[in-house]
Amino acid sequence: MKKSLLLLFSLLLWSIASCVTINIYFPAAAAEKAADQIIRDIQKNAPPQSWQHWRSTSLSWLNVLGISPAYAQPDLNLDSPEIRTLKASMQRRFPKLKQYLDSGWVGYANDGLVALRNRDRIPLRELASVEQLIAAENRDRTALYQAIARANGHPEWATEIQSTFARRWVANAESGWWVQDSSGSWQQK
Amino acid sequence: MVGKRLWIGLASSLVFFSAANAQLELKLDYLRFGPITIERALVGLSTEDGYYLKVGHLNLPFTPKIEQIDLSCPHGYRQRSFLECPYGQLQLRLPRFGQSLSAAGKAIIGPNRWQLSLSPLRFAGGHLKLWAEYQKERWYARLEAIKPIKLNWIKAMFSGVLAKLQGNASFRLEAQGGSTLDKLNFNLTGKNLSFHDLGYRRVADGLHVKLQLQGQGQTFFLRSEIPAGESLYFPVYLPFRDYPVTLKAFFSLAPPTAEVLLHELKLSQLNVLTATARGRLSQNSLNFVTDFQADLPTLFRLYGQPFLAGSRWEGIEFLAGKVRGRATISDDSKARASVHVERAVLSDRERRFGLNRLGADLVWQSSQATYSFPSRIHWQAGHLYAIPLGKTELHFYLSGDDVYLDAPSDLPVLDGHLRIEQLEILDLITAPRIQFSGRLEPISLDLLSRVLGWPPMVGTVSGSIPQVRYDHRWRTLELDGRLTIQAFAGTIAIEHLKIVDLFGALPRLYADVYVHNVDLEQITKRFAFGRITGKLEGSIDGLELENWRPVAFSAWFGTPADDRSRHRINQKAVENLTHLGGGFAADFLSRTLLRVFNEFSYARLGVGCRLKSGVCELAGIAPVNGGYYIVQGGGLPRVDVIGYNRRISWLTLINRLARIAKLKPPPVQP
Numbered sequence: 088m089k090k091s092l093l094l095l096f097s098l099l100l101w102s103i104a105s106c107v108t109i110n111i112y113f114p115a116a117a118a119e120k121a122a123d124q125i126i127r128d129i130q131k132n133a134p135p136q137s138w139q140h141w142r143s144t145s146l147s148w149l150n151v152l153g154i155s156p157a158y159a160q161p162d163l164n165l166d167s168p169e170i171r172t173l174k175a176s177m178q179r180r181f182p183k184l185k186q187y188l189d190s191g192w193v194g195y196a197n198d199g200l201v202a203l204r205n206r207d208r209i210p211l212r213e214l215a216s217v218e219q220l221i222a223a224e225n226r227d228r229t230a231l232y233q234a235i236a237r238a239n240g241h242p243e244w245a246t247e248i249q250s251t252f253a254r255r256w257v258a259n260a261e262s263g264w265w266v267q268d269s270s271g272s273w274q275q276k
Numbered sequence: 277m278v279g280k281r282l283w284i285g286l287a288s289s290l291v292f293f294s295a296a297n298a299q300l301e302l303k304l305d306y307l308r309f310g311p312i313t314i315e316r317a318l319v320g321l322s323t324e325d326g327y328y329l330k331v332g333h334l335n336l337p338f339t340p341k342i343e344q345i346d347l348s349c350p351h352g353y354r355q356r357s358f359l360e361c362p363y364g365q366l367q368l369r370l371p372r373f374g375q376s377l378s379a380a381g382k383a384i385i386g387p388n389r390w391q392l393s394l395s396p397l398r399f400a401g402g403h404l405k406l407w408a409e410y411q412k413e414r415w416y417a418r419l420e421a422i423k424p425i426k427l428n429w430i431k432a433m434f435s436g437v438l439a440k441l442q443g444n445a446s447f448r449l450e451a452q453g454g455s456t457l458d459k460l461n462f463n464l465t466g467k468n469l470s471f472h473d474l475g476y477r478r479v480a481d482g483l484h485v486k487l488q489l490q491g492q493g494q495t496f497f498l499r500s501e502i503p504a505g506e507s508l509y510f511p512v513y514l515p516f517r518d519y520p521v522t523l524k525a526f527f528s529l530a531p532p533t534a535e536v537l538l539h540e541l542k543l544s545q546l547n548v549l550t551a552t553a554r555g556r557l558s559q560n561s562l563n564f565v566t567d568f569q570a571d572l573p574t575l576f577r578l579y580g581q582p583f584l585a586g587s588r589w590e591g592i593e594f595l596a597g598k599v600r601g602r603a604t605i606s607d608d609s610k611a612r613a614s615v616h617v618e619r620a621v622l623s624d625r626e627r628r629f630g631l632n633r634l635g636a637d638l639v640w641q642s643s644q645a646t647y648s649f650p651s652r653i654h655w656q657a658g659h660l661y662a663i664p665l666g667k668t669e670l671h672f673y674l675s676g677d678d679v680y681l682d683a684p685s686d687l688p689v690l691d692g693h694l695r696i697e698q699l700e701i702l703d704l705i706t707a708p709r710i711q712f713s714g715r716l717e718p719i720s721l722d723l724l725s726r727v728l729g730w731p732p733m734v735g736t737v738s739g740s741i742p743q744v745r746y747d748h749r750w751r752t753l754e755l756d757g758r759l760t761i762q763a764f765a766g767t768i769a770i771e772h773l774k775i776v777d778l779f780g781a782l783p784r785l786y787a788d789v790y791v792h793n794v795d796l797e798q799i800t801k802r803f804a805f806g807r808i809t810g811k812l813e814g815s816i817d818g819l820e821l822e823n824w825r826p827v828a829f830s831a832w833f834g835t836p837a838d839d840r841s842r843h844r845i846n847q848k849a850v851e852n853l854t855h856l857g858g859g860f861a862a863d864f865l866s867r868t869l870l871r872v873f874n875e876f877s878y879a880r881l882g883v884g885c886r887l888k889s890g891v892c893e894l895a896g897i898a899p900v901n902g903g904y905y906i907v908q909g910g911g912l913p914r915v916d917v918i919g920y921n922r923r924i925s926w927l928t929l930i931n932r933l934a935r936i937a938k939l940k941p942p943p944v945q946p
Binding site: 166168171172175176178179206211212214215216218219220222223 | 476479481506507508510511512513515582585586587777780781782784822823889
């Protein structure tokens with residue numbers, strides 16, 4: 088009786104121990120590809136500053152029906168209204184951010200955000216708007232990393248997505264912009 | 277009393293007496309008397325070598341610690357009851373400020389009279405001059421800076437707040453009185469003042485400040501001016517060179533009640549605003565009334581726009597306008613403000629909206645008020661995106677952070693108007709929630725389609741709007757009820773309309789659209805599509821627009837089951853429909869027949885599209901030979917248009933439609 092109980096217990100243990108475990112690893116390569124796509128869209132496809140593009144006479148009214156060009160899919164899902172909204176917001180902001188990146192007042196930090204540089208060199212009249220732009224951009228960036236993680240069913244990936252973006256922002260930075268290396272020091276690309 | 281002090285001194289020190297040259301020297305290691313402490317003190321009195329006082333360390337109440345005090349008067353002497361010092365020297369150090377003070381001067385000290393003159397008095401890089409005297413229970417003092425003093429030492433007083441302070445100041449202080457202050461005259465000029473706090477939230481650069489304070493008894497006159505420099509009080513940036521500020525105040529102190537009576541205060545900023553105020557301030561109550569007038573564009577640019585920077589509203593500006601008003605705070609903490617705005621022009625750099633010749637009479641009061649005063653706002657013309665708005669006047673109440681419409685109003689839109697029956701805005705400043713109900717009186721579709729750059733359409737838009745809700749927390753606008761468009765001899769109804777992030781970066785619209793009995797002939801003749809007669813009905817369920825472009829819907833349009841109108845389709849329309857489906861008339865007979873007849877008869881037509889992820893899944897009226905009917909023939913000559921493509925890229929479909937449907941120019945109105 089004791090032996091059979093022991094056997095039963097062993098079988099139970101074995102069955103628990105042999106439960107199939109599926110580890111979902113963070114898809115680093117796909118994340119880099121997705122980051123590159125978003126970053127390039129933001130840096131190169133900034134939309135017009137005005138809503139008027141949809142009634143411009145150079146476009147037929149049928150362009151109104153045209154679909155948002157966001158469907159070419161990398162392996163990571165980037166297709167959620169939240170991601171598209173954040174991307175549009177960052178695209179809209181980018182022309183102004185670019186001015187500050189070009190002037191060296193703002194740089195790409197090593198945490199996937201933007202940061203103020205050379206505060207003393209920024210004319211006082213510009214300081215508040217530079218800081219407000221940085222704050223707005225960083226709010227969007229943080230929300231974007233979380234939104235991508237959520238859209239892929241893994242909210243816990245947000246930190247890794249942010250790290251991936253941090254590297255890709257730096258890699259996609261234009262020559263002359265300031266970027267922060269992993270040790271925290273700033274370098275001009 | 278003297279004995280007691282001496283006793284305390286003796287108890288904690290060593291005393292030396294020397295008979296040679298009639299010299300007395302008192303040495304104290306440590307003395308404490310209440311809040312006063314003295315360490316390493318040496319006091320000397322000599323009939324030949326005058327007096328001297330050296331103190332290593334002195335703590336006095338309400339003043340910073342003083343070190344290395346060295347006061348000497350080598351030629352000092354005593355005459356009757358007076359102690360005179362014709363030439364004395366003083367040196368001391370203020371360790372907290374990292375500054376030393378040195379002075380030379382003379383003094384006479386007697387029982388009922390004393391005089392003190394220090395010149396030059398060197399402190400913080402400046403040269404000062406001090407003259408003070410006391411006689412017959414009256415005193416007089418004058419301190420002036422002959423060479424400006426540097427101000428960086430003041431930073432130590434705000435060590436947790438200020439990270440930098442630079443600049444210099446010259447001043448002259450003159451005061452006299454008896455048991456109280458009788459007369460005061462203080463002039464201060466600060467130049468090149470620069471400072472910033474630890475977080476760069478309060479910053480100034482190159483400020484010039486002039487201050488003049490005159491007092492007579494308990495009545496004072498203050499005049500202050502900032503004519504140059506710039507400052508940032510985050511996020512407000514002020515360039516004082518362009519907009520210098522002047523403040524004048526005439527006030528009295530009432531010591532028994534600790535009240536400040538503000539007889540008149542006048543604040544003016546050149547080309548921006550002037551404000552006057554009067555009132556009574558005490559520890560427990562505040563009574564205050566202020567009148568102000570300002571140039572609205574500059575006022576908003578300097579003090580309003582900075583708060584919108586970085587947001588979707590940063591492009592808002594006033595291009596013209598004046599504002600004036602009065603604000604009152606009364607004893608019971610009730611606040612009330614009335615503001616009059618005239619001839620203003622409100623604009624948006626992104627051209628989303630604008631109001632011309634905007635005026636307002638606003639009466640605001642804190643929410644504790646029991647009675648509300650009416651407010652009104654009016655404009656001559658305006659626009660929302662490309663849609664023009666006409667002359668409007670709205671009457672409402674402002675209470676606390678809320679707005680309530682007083683009476684129904686009309687907002688002219690093109691040739692119709694929006695009737696506003698009810699409007700409520702709660703928490704206007706913090707997170708607005710808007711409730712609206714009204715109706716849209718017919719607006720011409722022809723005009724609407726022209727201003728929006730849409731294909732020309734004939735008909736009207738109207739509708740009853742029982743409830744529109746906007747909640748800023750979710751940035752969502754929801755419309756209950758139905759918007760009805762009378763167009764092409766039929767009806768188009770829009771229901772369950774919801775817009776998320778309306779003025780945001782990526783507005784999203786959700787709606788269901790129903791089409792009833794529109795006349796196909798009227799539609800097709802508007803476009804170079806060909807000619808189709810008959811009726812059409814259908815719906816677009818779950819329409820989702822993103823940035824005003826469709827991303828998803830499920831649509832079906834077809835001939836109504838009970839349609840008894842004439843069903844004809846011409847050759848061009850058949851070709852275009854075929855092309856739209858990516859097909860062509862395959863066999864010789866079909867191609868020949870198409871060329872022979874100009875017009876065909878059909879029983880019914882219909883097409884459906886379910887759009888998802890950029891792909892349109894197509895459907896027709898009925899299945900046939902692995903495909904589906906788009907047009908099913910009936911009568912003679914008969915034509916069938918059959919679709920075989922089940923899935924088509926939305927972009928491809930739109931591009932084909934764009935190639936086919938070349939717009940006819942809109943009709944010219946007489």
